[in-house]
Amino acid sequence: MKKTLFLVLLLASFFAKSQKSTLNIIPQPVEIEQFAGLFTLNKATIISYNKVEGRSAAEMLIQKISTPTGFSLKVQEGKNGGIQLNINDVPNEKIGKEGYTFESNTKGVVISANTSAGLFYGIQTLIQLLPKEIEGKELAKTAWTIPSVKVTDYPRFAWRGVMFDVSRNFFSKEDVKKYIDQLARMKFNTFHWHLTDDEGWRIEIKSLPKLTKVGAYRVARYGHFGDRAIPKEGEVATEGGFYTHEDIKEVVRYAQERNVTIVPEIDVPGHSMAAIAAYPELSCNKNPKTFVNPGASIADWYGNGTFKVLYENTLNPSDEKVYEFLDKVFTEVAELFPNKYIHVGGDECYKGFWAADEGCQALMKKLNIRHVEDLQGYFMNRLEKILKAKGKKLLGWDEILEGGISPEATVMSWRGIKGGIEAAKMGHDVVMTPTTFAYLDYNQGENTVDPPIYAGLRVSKSYSFEPVPDGVDAKYILGGQGNLWTEQIPNLRYAEYMTYPRAWALADVYWSPKVSKNWENFSKRMEAHFDRADLAQVNYSRAVYDAIVKTTLKNNKLSLELGSELSDLDIYFTIDDTMPDSFSPKYSKIIELPEGPITLRVITYRNGKPLGHLITLKRAELEKRATKQ
Known part of the structure; x- marks a missing residue:
């Protein structure tokens, strides 16, 4: 018993x-x-x-x-x-x-x-x-x-957002609603909708019909963004689309039902090529052959943050007709979006066309300013008055600090956190969204596996983000957001792939207490959500399972270091032109690679089963990525 x-x-x-x-x-x-x-x-x-x-x-x-x-x-x-x-x-x-x-x-x-x-x-x-x-x-x-x-x-931050660029590639309203629904499930409450850029104007402005008749469409092109050809003479623009007023109202209602605020972005004075294609008189040169960019290279970048734009994409700040145009645009935008913010861009504005323009030079003389860069401050202050008259607050990328803005303007810090620190110390409200932690269009893992883009960002790095820098009063940090630029993202399925799991990591960063942050704990939750995403038919990246390959070069000797974001993965490799599996050499410490035309092959396993992508790197690539000691 x-x-x-x-x-x-x-x-x-x-x-x-x-x-x-x-x-x-x-x-x-x-x-x-x-x-x-x-x-x-x-x-x-x-x-x-x-x-x-x-x-x-x-x-x-x-x-x-x-x-x-x-x-x-x-x-x-x-x-x-x-x-x-x-x-x-x-x-x-x-x-x-x-x-x-x-x-x-x-x-x-x-x-x-x-x-x-x-x-x-x-x-x-x-x-x-x-x-x-x-x-x-x-x-x-x-x-x-x-x-x-x-x-x-309860949330740590009031602003928990994701920006979705629909200019570089157009996404239907159903795609946008589905994306918003996914974000709301992770307790994001802000959807920053990037509606205009050089590659397309996506919002109907009834008082300016050519913005969508002309600016919403470009010639069809394929291949890597930036490598595509400019339009040919007489070539018909067929690629694109836009949202009507009714479409916008429908999406806004859908978001409101899910407690998501939509912040629209009309990117000015730079990134305005689509608008200028529709209305060339808004630019300095007034070139009637201005086109909507199909993904061609329109600027030379010099690697230090400076650049030269080859095809004019900037509004003329000295022309009063530009401000009449902006008043019409923002009258309709303000009526469609009930939130208090309108994002006005302000980033990567090339001043070269202004410097060569007689009207801009005359304006500088009238304003008693010596630097052409200060014209952006003049433009932004004029634009802020337009928004204030419509009951809206100006929000812009951190370049709006250049040339001076009013204390009421809100700054979105994207070029690292420096701009955000500067803005907060000046008393501006700040949304932290630095490239180094929050750019969802960056590669997530091994650059030879995913389609190439100019930078990388692993999910563990996104998870490590701290939006309140040391020495900054937290009351000025509204929160943060991830940004998904879509130059290389043609459809929703791939948008999901680039967004997740990094947006899940940022959801933790923006909602959860700082003291609860623990990568091991988050990674287990993340993997459980992989299973859920599979059932929900939501795409995501599995780059977190891939090996991380680092090399160093010292005294002409090449050394190899392998690692992973997850602590419980086994890493196997070969350098003898065989395919690696769980019977191949298991990595345990830094090794010196032999001379000769070797090819490294690496794969990860867990519990005897392969998990990550097979990574294959020839010696030249290993040497190219090596840090010198």
Whole structure:
């Protein structure tokens, strides 16, 4: 009898422990505690809301889970549901506007928040606590269980964004909505929509119809961006598209339902080639043959941040007609986007055409300024007055600091964090989005595996980002965002590949407490979300599994160092022209490579199974990337 009782207690203990699962939530909650026991969702479960603001969240939850579960769940007002969505009668000051509390046990789930936004984010946590099959597109047979937990959660930063460039390649409104939905699931709340550039003008301006009739289309070209040919004489522009006012309103509503604010960007005074193609009189040279760039090289870059533009892409700051044009554009933009910010670009503005223009020189004399660069400050201050008249705040890339801007302007720091530090110390609000941590168009792993681009950024580097620099008052740092430029991104599937998992890492950075940052912990959660993304048919990069190959050259001797972002990978390599596998030499320490025309082949394994891409590098490439000692 004693043996039987002991066995029963042992089994009970085992099952209690087995009910505790790893909680793979992204972003990591502020406080989370797990207990024994599970709540099981079934076809009789009711979702309740205590105030009308919670009804849309309840309906959105049902919409998300109905297909994989097969349940047609009911929504009702009150506090009697198996899943309760409650707006607090007395605000919980700790969780603020976007936070929530979450309690689940064997009887049900209660999500409480001060606002509907908090409820929405609590629901995203609930979905991540359900089995991964909840992400599927078809009916799944599994136990729909939620572990017993207690969560208190709220964001570190108010601005948690991703920028999506639709100028370099056009994306349909359905693509944009799908992308916004994915970001909202990770508790991002800002969608920076880059709508105009040299390669296309994507927003309808009814008072200026040629902006889309001409500026939204370019000649068809293929191949690497920057290597393409300019248009031929008489060649018809057929590639592109734009969003009508109704399209914009639809996307804005869709985002609002998911607590995402859309910040539109109209990039001026540089990056305006598409606008000038439509209205050449806006430029200094007024060249009627100005074209929408199909991805040709229109500038010479000198490697030190300086450049020369070969085809005019800059508005003329001395021409009053330019400001009349801008007033028309921003009148319609302001009406379409209800948020307080409009992004005006301001980056990479080439001043060479201004320096050679008589009108610009006369303006400089009138303003008593000696440097042509100061004309950008004049332009931006004129533009800010236009925006203020429409009830909007000016937001721009860190170049807007050049030439002087008003204290009310908000700065987006992209050229590292230096511009953000400078702006914050001047009293400007700042959004941190440096290339070194947040540029999602950069290569994610080995440059010989993914299609080439000018720089690299691994997910572990993105995860290491700290948006508040030392010595800066945190009150000026609104938050941060990732930026996805699409020169080399022709479709949504590849946009997803470049965005994830780095956007998941940035979601942690912008939402979770600084003290909770732990790469090992995040990488485990990230890998669990790979499985979820597969079921959701969302693309992502697996570059985190690839080996990192470094070489050094000392006294004409080439040494090899191999590593990985994940600590539990085994790395195997060959230099004898054979294909590596788990029986090949296993890397353990820096090795000196022999002389001769060797080819290095490297692959990673875990638990005896290959994971990463096969990397193949000839000696010339190994020498090219070597650091000299």
